[in-house]
Amino acid sequence: MVKILPSLLASDFAKLGEDIRKMEEAGADIFHLDIMDGQFVPNISYGLPVVEAISRTASIPLDVHLMTHEPEQFIDEFSRMDISMVSFHIEATNHPHRLMQRIQESGMKAGIVLNPHTPVSLIEHLLPEIDFILIMTVNPGFGGQKFIGSGVLKIEQLDALRQENDYGYEIEVDGGINDETAGICRAAGADLLVSGSHLFKSEDWKAAVSRMKG
Incomplete structure (x- = not known):
């Protein structure tokens, strides 16, 4: 079964702690934190003090x-x-x-992100050692965008390479993930699904998480 990663950027920051607790109770597996600097992408999210507060609050x-x-x-x-x-x-x-290597030596899993325009071939030399690949199915920097279907081909390509070479990485997908696109990504070989506005705007968070897990 895939794991569901609510994107906390879509939460209500006025009651962030409460949203974290409720999403954990709904069955979320991992929280996804988008860190934007206003330069690499044209938006700014939150900085290290907020991440530290989340790390003290979250139990997943x-x-x-x-x-x-x-x-x-x-x-x-x-x-x-x-x-x-x-x-x-x-x-x-x-x-x-x-x-x-530095991320891994620090005790964390290391991932490479592929933008919609970035080909898998650009990271093939890293696949034997990388822990996960994050496929962006929207252009990074803004929430609520429409799913870019060409990202499914990358999921399928990475899943095929993983099986052919016995690689151990996981495939994460972020952008426009809802009930329909979650099913498409699961079928293509995705392991981790990030969802922001769709999850947090759902009336029943537990039911929404369950549907996305399939």
Whole structure:
């Protein structure tokens, strides 16, 4: 069964602690945290103090998605916060293999993010060692966008490479994930599904999480 990762950027920040508790009770597996710097993407989300507060409150693992230039600068801080997973965009660093190793040596799972325009071929040399790949099925930086169907081909491609080579990475998908697109991604081979506005706007969070798990 796939794991569901509510994106906390879509929560109500006036009652963040309550939303975290309710989403955990609804069956969420991992919380997804989008970190935006206003430069790599044209938006700003939240910084390290908010992440630290979330880490103290949540009882399930945290998955940090860095939409920032120079993602190297944050690794030590996240390691101290007991973050479980950290992903970065291949375009954001000149040394992706070194950064991947640094994340792993810090006790966290390392992930590479593929934007809608980024081909799988750009990261094939990292696949034997990477822990997970995050496929963006929207353009990064804004919530509530429509699912880009071409991302399904990348899921299928990565799943095929994983099976052919006995790789151990997981496939995560983020962007426009709802009941329908969750089923499409599951069928293509996805393991982790990120959902923001669809989950948090649902009337029954437990039922919404259950439907997305299939």
